[in-house]
Amino acid sequence: MYYDDDGGEFRENLRAHLEEHIEPIVDEADREPLTREEFLEYTGVLRELDIGFEPGVAEEYFGNLERFTIVSEEVSRVWPSLNVALQMSFPSVFVQHAADVTQDAMLDKLHDGECIGCLAVTEPEGGSDTARPNTVAYKDGDEYVLEGKKQWVGNAPIADVALVVAHDDEADTQDMFLVDQANSPFETETMDKLGWKGVNNGKMYFDDVRIPEDNRLSNIVGNALMDGADMQEIVPFPESVSQLFFEQKALNATFSFMRTGMSFMAVGIMQAAFEEALEYAEERETFGDPIGSTQLVQEKLYEILRDLETSRHLSRHALELLKRGDDRARLISSLAKAYTAERSVDATYNALQIHGGEGLKTENRLERYYRDASVMTIPDGTTEIQKLIVGKELTGMSAY
Ligand SMILES: Cc1cc2nc3c(=O)[nH]c(=O)nc-3n(C[C@H](O)[C@H](O)[C@H](O)COP(=O)(O)OP(=O)(O)OC[C@H]3O[C@@H](n4cnc5c(N)ncnc54)[C@H](O)[C@@H]3O)c2cc1C
Numbered sequence: 001m002y003y004d005d006d007g008g009e010f011r012e013n014l015r016a017h018l019e020e021h022i023e024p025i026v027d028e029a030d031r032e033p034l035t036r037e038e039f040l041e042y043t044g045v046l047r048e049l050d051i052g053f054e055p056g057v058a059e060e061y062f063g064n065l066e067r068f069t070i071v072s073e074e075v076s077r078v079w080p081s082l083n084v085a086l087q088m089s090f091p092s093v094f095v096q097h098a099a100d101v102t103q104d105a106m107l108d109k110l111h112d113g114e115c116i117g118c119l120a121v122t123e124p125e126g127g128s129d130t131a132r133p134n135t136v137a138y139k140d141g142d143e144y145v146l147e148g149k150k151q152w153v154g155n156a157p158i159a160d161v162a163l164v165v166a167h168d169d170e171a172d173t174q175d176m177f178l179v180d181q182a183n184s185p186f187e188t189e190t191m192d193k194l195g196w197k198g199v200n201n202g203k204m205y206f207d208d209v210r211i212p213e214d215n216r217l218s219n220i221v222g223n224a225l226m227d228g229a230d231m232q233e234i235v236p237f238p239e240s241v242s243q244l245f246f247e248q249k250a251l252n253a254t255f256s257f258m259r260t261g262m263s264f265m266a267v268g269i270m271q272a273a274f275e276e277a278l279e280y281a282e283e284r285e286t287f288g289d290p291i292g293s294t295q296l297v298q299e300k301l302y303e304i305l306r307d308l309e310t311s312r313h314l315s316r317h318a319l320e321l322l323k324r325g326d327d328r329a330r331l332i333s334s335l336a337k338a339y340t341a342e343r344s345v346d347a348t349y350n351a352l353q354i355h356g357g358e359g360l361k362t363e364n365r366l367e368r369y370y371r372d373a374s375v376m377t378i379p380d381g382t383t384e385i386q387k388l389i390v391g392k393e394l395t396g397m398s399a400y
Contacts, residue, residue, distance in 0.1 A: 011070050014049055018078045021045045026079045030368060033190050033200035034085055036158040040114055043086050046075070047113050053092050054113050058236040062090060065238045065323050068257075069264040069315070076268030080372045081198025083265055087258075088154035088199075091163035092117030094178050097224035097234055099212035105182035106160055118155040120164040120204055127152065128385050128400075130165070130251075135206060137177055138169035142213050144177060146184075146206040152379070156202035157188040163217065164206070176217035184211045195371030240325035247327055256329045258380050259337035260322055263315035266340035266376050270308040273351035273369045277304055280355055291354070300350045307343035314339055331393035338386035341376035348373040 022045060029038065046052060051061045051071055062068055075083040092115040095106045109115040121127075123134055135148025146166060156162065161180045168175045179186060187205040213219060224234045231242050237257060244253035281292030281301060291297045318336040321329040348369040352359035359366040377383045388400045 010049075010067060011074060014051075014070065014074050015077075017045070017049055018074060022075075022078050022082065027363070027365065027368075030079065030081055030198045032197065033192075034081070034158065034198050035200075036116065039085055039116060039155070039158055039200070042079075042082055043089070044113065046071075046082075046086060051086070052113050053090055053115075053117070053236075054111055055096060057113075058090075058093050059232065062093075063232065063236045063238055065240070065260075065319060068238075068261060069319055072261040072264040073268040073271070076265040077272045078268075079198065080265060080269055081196045083268075084154055084196055084199045087261060088119060089115075089117040089159075091119050091178065092161055093236055094163065094217070094220055094234075095161060095180075097220045097227075097229065098178050098180075099214035101183050101212060102161070102178065102180045102215060106180055109160060115161060116155055116159045118153050118159040118162045120150040120153045120156065120162050122150060122152045124149055124151050124203075128382060131174070133165050133167050133174060135164065135166040136169055137166040137175070137216070139213070140210070143210045144168075144213060144216060146177060146179065146186075146209040146211065148206050150204040150206075152191065152201050153204055154199050154201050154379075156204050157190045157200050159188075162186070162204065164204075168216070177211055178215040178217065178220065179206075179209060179211050180215075184209050193375070195368070195373070195375040197368075197371075238322070240323055243325040244322075244327070244329060247325075248330060252330055255380065256318075256322060256333040259333040259386075260315065260318045260329075262376065262380050263311065263318060263333070263336040263340040266344040266373070267308065267312050267315055269344050269369055269373050269376070270304065270311060270340075270347040273348045273366070273373075274301075274304045274308050276365065276369075277301060277351035277354045280358075284356075297354055300354055304347045304350050307347040311336075311340040311343045328393075331390055334381070334386040334389040334393075337380060338377075338383045338390075341373075341383060344373035344376055345370075 050057050072083055092110055095102060095110045095115060106115050121130055125134055137144040137146050148166060161178055164177045164179055166177055186209050189203045191201045191203060214223060221234055241253055241257045278301060281297050282290055284291045314336045318333045321332050352366040352370050355366050358364055392398045
């Protein structure tokens with residue numbers, strides 16, 4: 001009950017598909033970071049509903065804001081790690097317009113839905129400061145040489161391609177570089193963490209890693225445009241988000257999109273916790289009555305539903321602004337990401353508390369909901385950084 005029924009048939013089909021194929025395996029599958037084979041198996045389940053990054057499918061999933069947010073919410077209601085693993089694979093789309101050697105090595109995989117991607121921004125020296133990467137790309141003939149370290153990168157240890165943020169030494173500016181494991185091998189190391197256990201986050205080491213100059217992102221985009229591709233074919237973002245590329249910085253528009261997805265992810269986690277808390281409150285009896293008949297448990301249910309519904313409405317507001325290409329999208333998506341992440345920590349804590357000792361058992365899901373919610377406040381910019389973005393958007397003055 002209390003399902004969000006908007007989204008019609010697509011949401012209904014997705015929910016049924018997840019209940020059938022993912023719900024029965026999630027408790028075991030989420031205990032360890034996904035191997036490559038597991039990633040392909042579980043994202044394969046989503047591909048059956050045209051959710052993925054193969055050409056022709058990416059536009060339907062990533063290019064459709066309504067669908068993208070429904071997927072984020074519904075997949076996260078069942079398995080947040082799967083939502084993140086899938087989403088963070090998006091750089092694989094750039095293979096289509098990359099250097100010939102990368103296309104030769106990766107294009108078939110991309111078409112088969114087997115090219116795993118990752119986005120490498122964060123560095124050990126302080127992830128919040130994304131403006132000044134220490135990773136350097138310097139030119140050597142017709143190649144770039146990458147030197148540096150990244151960490152926390154989702155999918156890195158199982159990725160075929162990585163989109164790596166680095167300082168372009170020659171142009172003296174920040175750019176991104178597509179690195180494929182087949183032609184330009186890089187070392188990785190899996191990192192363990194509190195929640196999102198299924199996501200294979202990792203450290204990455206770039207030590208004299210050589211890539212063709214055509215794999216610099218600005219070259220990938222420029223070459224594709226010269227070949228007659230339009231922007232939507234190169235980056236399958238929704239048109240309204242691509243529009244914001246020109247009004248705001250491309251990276252800011254990208255983050256507005258990703259943070260809106262994160263907000264819906266928090267809603268999905270809260271929805272799952274709410275359903276289990278309500279069911280348990282009705283079933284569990286103490287002192288001869290269901291615990292749901294007590295005022296303090298009803299207060300907790302009230303608080304969970306309040307957090308869930310306010311988060312859902314704020315997320316939808318962010319979605320509406322993005323759809324319109326409204327320049328307030330950046331402010332509201334940051335506000336929504338920070339707010340929903342914090343609410344999901346509160347809501348899953350309340351749901352866990354309603355379950356008493358049962359909530360702490362690792363064989364139940366409550367402790368996973370709480371761990372997964374706790375992670376929400378860090379990636380894609382911490383809650384503190386979201387506050388500073390809102391402050392900057394409001395005042396025009398940067399406090400960071
Ligand atoms: C599970 C997970 C998945 C991730 N996935 C990816 C990924 O796929 N790709 C990727 O590139 N990165 C990824 N990240 C990295 C993530 O984006 C960073 O962890 C995050 O941006 C924070 O950086 P940091 O951990 O270095 O913290 P720091 O930047 O060291 O911050 C530490 C603390 O100081 C606060 N702080 C920092 N600067 C300021 C300031 N100016 N004012 C106020 N407070 C400040 C922060 O809010 C935080 O509380 C992931 C991280 C996690 C945990």
